[in-house]
Amino acid sequence: MKTKQYSIKVFELEVEDRDSFFKFIKKFEPILNKYLLVLNGNVTEEIKDYLQEKGIAFTTDTSLQSKSKSKPEHIKNNDLKIVDTLVRSGTEIDSSGDILVLTRVNSGAVIRTDGNYLGFSLVDGKIVCNGDFMFIKKSSKAMVIFNGNDITNKIDCDSFYIIKQQGDKLAIEKYKKDIKWV
Amino acid sequence: MGIVYAVISGKGGVGKTTTAANLALGLAKEGKKSVVVDFDLGQRNLDMILGLENRIVYDITNVMDGEVSLNQALVQSKEEPNLYFLAASQTKDKSVLNHEKVEKLVKDLKKEFEYVFLDAPAGIESGFEHAILFADKVIVVVNPEVSSIRDSDRVIGIVDAKSEKAKRGEMVEKFLLINRIDPELTQKGEMIATDDILDILAIKLIGKIPEDKNVIDASNKGKPVILNPKSKAGDAYKRVAKRICGYKVDFEDVETPVSKSFIKKLAGIFK
Numbered sequence: 001m002k003t004k005q006y007s008i009k010v011f012e013l014e015v016e017d018r019d020s021f022f023k024f025i026k027k028f029e030p031i032l033n034k035y036l037l038v039l040n041g042n043v044t045e046e047i048k049d050y051l052q053e054k055g056i057a058f059t060t061d062t063s064l065q066s067k068s069k070s071k072p073e074h075i076k077n078n079d080l081k082i083v084d085t086l087v088r089s090g091t092e093i094d095s096s097g098d099i100l101v102l103t104r105v106n107s108g109a110v111i112r113t114d115g116n117y118l119g120f121s122l123v124d125g126k127i128v129c130n131g132d133f134m135f136i137k138k139s140s141k142a143m144v145i146f147n148g149n150d151i152t153n154k155i156d157c158d159s160f161y162i163i164k165q166q167g168d169k170l171a172i173e174k175y176k177k178d179i180k181w182v
Numbered sequence: 183m184g185i186v187y188a189v190i191s192g193k194g195g196v197g198k199t200t201t202a203a204n205l206a207l208g209l210a211k212e213g214k215k216s217v218v219v220d221f222d223l224g225q226r227n228l229d230m231i232l233g234l235e236n237r238i239v240y241d242i243t244n245v246m247d248g249e250v251s252l253n254q255a256l257v258q259s260k261e262e263p264n265l266y267f268l269a270a271s272q273t274k275d276k277s278v279l280n281h282e283k284v285e286k287l288v289k290d291l292k293k294e295f296e297y298v299f300l301d302a303p304a305g306i307e308s309g310f311e312h313a314i315l316f317a318d319k320v321i322v323v324v325n326p327e328v329s330s331i332r333d334s335d336r337v338i339g340i341v342d343a344k345s346e347k348a349k350r351g352e353m354v355e356k357f358l359l360i361n362r363i364d365p366e367l368t369q370k371g372e373m374i375a376t377d378d379i380l381d382i383l384a385i386k387l388i389g390k391i392p393e394d395k396n397v398i399d400a401s402n403k404g405k406p407v408i409l410n411p412k413s414k415a416g417d418a419y420k421r422v423a424k425r426i427c428g429y430k431v432d433f434e435d436v437e438t439p440v441s442k443s444f445i446k447k448l449a450g451i452f453k
Contacts, residue, residue, distance in 0.1 A: 106335050
């Protein structure tokens with residue numbers, strides 16, 4: 001048996017309306033010919049037939065979609081929420097924008113944010129962050145979820161971490177400097 | 183006007199009732215007219231710990247329903263005339279509690295006594311909520327272990343949200359009493375250290391009570407451990423009572439085992 005490995009370049013397209021799609025396809029047909037198209041949106045039979053006719057490879061398999069496409073919307077609304085009282089067990093904090101937590105997050109407390117999470121004290125509770133990055137120090141009891149990924153076991157308890165979303169990957173970086181408060 | 187202390191913990195079995203009984207007795211011994219109220223309706227225990235179980239004629243529900251006056255229901259301790267006790271009902275449950283009734287009762291108690299201790303039930307249900315409703319200050323009893331600390335954290339949050347004082351925008355003063363500290367386990371690092379508990383709960387420490395076998399015997403005999411001059415826990419409760427009175431009493435080292443503290447003392451002599 002012979003095996004070969006290929007790297008395929010993929011073009012992602014979202015079909016918004018029929019006319020603009022055909023206009024686009026006809027214009028860039030010579031280029032798009034060389035790529036695999038990942039289509040989402042309203043992919044009608046007409047579109048599929050047309051692409052087959054032209055010999056353009058395409059798929060509607062959504063698992064091939066890049067995650068970077070869904071850019072978080074919070075960047076527009078820059079409302080920063082500041083938490084400066086101890087987050088006790090049983091407390092739930094939901095934030096649509098960025099959140100700055102200066103105090104401890106105790107065991108049994110939950111903070112959810114669609115923006116970035118910046119925590120400057122130890123976390124014993126649960127943090128769910130859907131932003132671009134988070135800054136966190138957790139204890140062994142904590143649970144950390146970043147953009148749907150459970151990263152609890154990917155960060156140690158000894159220091160602060162910066163976790164960033166870079167394309168489809170997560171960049172987890174230890175923050176080496178000591179944080180000193182004036 | 184007296185000061186109302188609610189003794190709370192969240193988790194059961196950490197020593198709320200023992201603490202309420204000993205502190206009320208301790209303050210009575212300091213010459214303060216004190217009353218301890220059992221708020222655990224349907225599961226009263228405080229009467230046994232105080233050794234007053236056979237002297238209860240009326241209980242808290244009779245008073246709240248207006249069937250008898252407060253003075254008729256209060257039981258005075260024979261050993262310590264400054265100490266009074268108001269029993270919980272053993273037959274009714276906490277559904278008889280309501281906002282107005284509790285408010286009137288607490289107000290009446292405040293008029294009569296310098297210190298009012300409310301022994302709250304475990305859990306965070308209506309019994310607990312009524313006990314903290316009109317408290318001026320709370321004493322949070324915690325054992326040095328994770329579940330007790332988390333439950334305490336939860337009840338502190340509820341006090342901050344639901345007590346009448348908090349609703350008026352005032353802060354309810356919260357004090358931490360760490361109970362059942364086992365020196366041996368603390369030395370081995372198997373028990374959570376005081377500093378760590380204070381880090382998590384972030385309230386003021388009022389006392390550290392060591393684990394003491396005398397406490398069980400004291401409860402069974404109905405003589406609070408504070409009356410036992412040989413008991414370490416009793417001594418610790420005495421110090422807490424003094425702190426509540428406003429005296430400045432240093433925190434004793436209850437974490438070092440006896441043998442080691444003896445060596446420490448010896449070493450101190452030769453320094």
